[in-house]
Amino acid sequence: MPRLDGGADTNARDGLLRRIRTYVHKGPVAACLAATLVAVVACQERLPTALDDGQLPNEPLTVEVELPWSAFGSNLQVFGGYGSVSALGLPVVAHTFGGTLESRLLLRFGPYTTRVFAVEAGGSTVPDEDITYVGGRLVLTFDTLASVVPGPVQLELGALQEEWHSLTASWTNAVDSVADQRAWSEPGAGPIVPMSTIIWDPITGDTVSFQLDSTDVARWMDASDETRGGRVETITDGVRLQLTRAVLRISVRPSVDPDTLVEDTTTALLAKTFIYDPPPAAPTGVRIGGAPAWRTVMDVGIQPLTGPPELCTAVGGCPYTPQASDVSYAALSLTSQATEAAFRPTDSVRVDLRPVLSPLRLPKSPLGASQTGGFGTPIAAEAFGSGAGTRVEVPMTSFVRTLLSGAGAGGVAPPSTLALLGAPEPSSLTFGSFFGPADPDAPILRLILTVGTPQVLP
Numbered sequence: 001m002p003r004l005d006g007g008a009d010t011n012a013r014d015g016l017l018r019r020i021r022t023y024v025h026k027g028p029v030a031a032c033l034a035a036t037l038v039a040v041v042a043c044q045e046r047l048p049t050a051l052d053d054g055q056l057p058n059e060p061l062t063v064e065v066e067l068p069w070s071a072f073g074s075n076l077q078v079f080g081g082y083g084s085v086s087a088l089g090l091p092v093v094a095h096t097f098g099g100t101l102e103s104r105l106l107l108r109f110g111p112y113t114t115r116v117f118a119v120e121a122g123g124s125t126v127p128d129e130d131i132t133y134v135g136g137r138l139v140l141t142f143d144t145l146a147s148v149v150p151g152p153v154q155l156e157l158g159a160l161q162e163e164w165h166s167l168t169a170s171w172t173n174a175v176d177s178v179a180d181q182r183a184w185s186e187p188g189a190g191p192i193v194p195m196s197t198i199i200w201d202p203i204t205g206d207t208v209s210f211q212l213d214s215t216d217v218a219r220w221m222d223a224s225d226e227t228r229g230g231r232v233e234t235i236t237d238g239v240r241l242q243l244t245r246a247v248l249r250i251s252v253r254p255s256v257d258p259d260t261l262v263e264d265t266t267t268a269l270l271a272k273t274f275i276y277d278p279p280p281a282a283p284t285g286v287r288i289g290g291a292p293a294w295r296t297v298m299d300v301g302i303q304p305l306t307g308p309p310e311l312c313t314a315v316g317g318c319p320y321t322p323q324a325s326d327v328s329y330a331a332l333s334l335t336s337q338a339t340e341a342a343f344r345p346t347d348s349v350r351v352d353l354r355p356v357l358s359p360l361r362l363p364k365s366p367l368g369a370s371q372t373g374g375f376g377t378p379i380a381a382e383a384f385g386s387g388a389g390t391r392v393e394v395p396m397t398s399f400v401r402t403l404l405s406g407a408g409a410g411g412v413a414p415p416s417t418l419a420l421l422g423a424p425e426p427s428s429l430t431f432g433s434f435f436g437p438a439d440p441d442a443p444i445l446r447l448i449l450t451v452g453t454p455q456v457l458p
Contacts, residue, residue, distance in 0.1 A: 189231050
């Protein structure tokens, strides 16, 4: 048997030993196997069945592939009307914002307190139900960071005069349910009885307070009156305010101690909504968010790959259809476009992805589990204004792996339709806009694939 004492033979032996260290675990059996392999190397010139170095597995190959819309997407549709404005926890007050937007806040509080605790002449505290309502304050808190305010703002409070339904009221309709549709006598929830006007400067704080007299307080006392409620608006141009809290504080004079006024806070906000006009223009491309909310739906199908060359070499030739196990990462890549000024975000837009479980029932199809954990992928507000043209990614690895896995038990095919929506929904009057399939910056599917070279045994 020839000696391995240098040159090419030594290099071959060292290369094989390196592979042995990679693929053989330590232990008595491993040691014997390693010794056997070394012996085979030493005798490979005489044994036709000796191992070829090329027969051992190569390192896995990881490649990035970006598929254009035509290679994975089809049938993109945008649907609106999900949820209601009344469900939005952050109402909006606006006047000529973005040149067009008008928005007014409608409020209705619960019943007032019927007794207070007063101090008698002797100093003891007793409950007193013989009370007189003498006035109050409507206190509103605004999010100064999410609001767009060029300076001091004039705000007005008025008492509503017509019956209204908080869940369905809009700029034109006071009630808009299936069984009952009634328009306002004047669009925008009017006419009203003026109650209070104030000038608020945001640099002084985030809270405003409307003073109410006894007549104002009396208007809202009757719990059976479906017309009761207040309308808050601004008449300052170019303003959009976002409300975070509203409370009614009632001033009461007890009979036990008539020289003292007691302030009671009424936090029972029975109805809260806002009405706005005009609605946003029809969507072009991808739209996500708003109130009521918009969703974008698309069909996804991954065609066989024809590159890159290193991938084709690694898998033994192209075209190649990726396997579910190949997918290390998948994401939908979108390019932002400027949202119309009246509905442009001032805070991050969170985008969620969910499989559509019954496409034939769109736009009311149930949706599957979130691909983003339910919290959505945050996209900075600047992407829809000064930063338009920003490319962002929303992960969808689980969806792509499931899609490539094919039919499961019972021959049921996995969902191939995907919905893009806000998280939560609705979360803001504003919405995000992205370029669609007809645009140069159409959606892209980004894949990171990890594959190994097929091994052919002798």
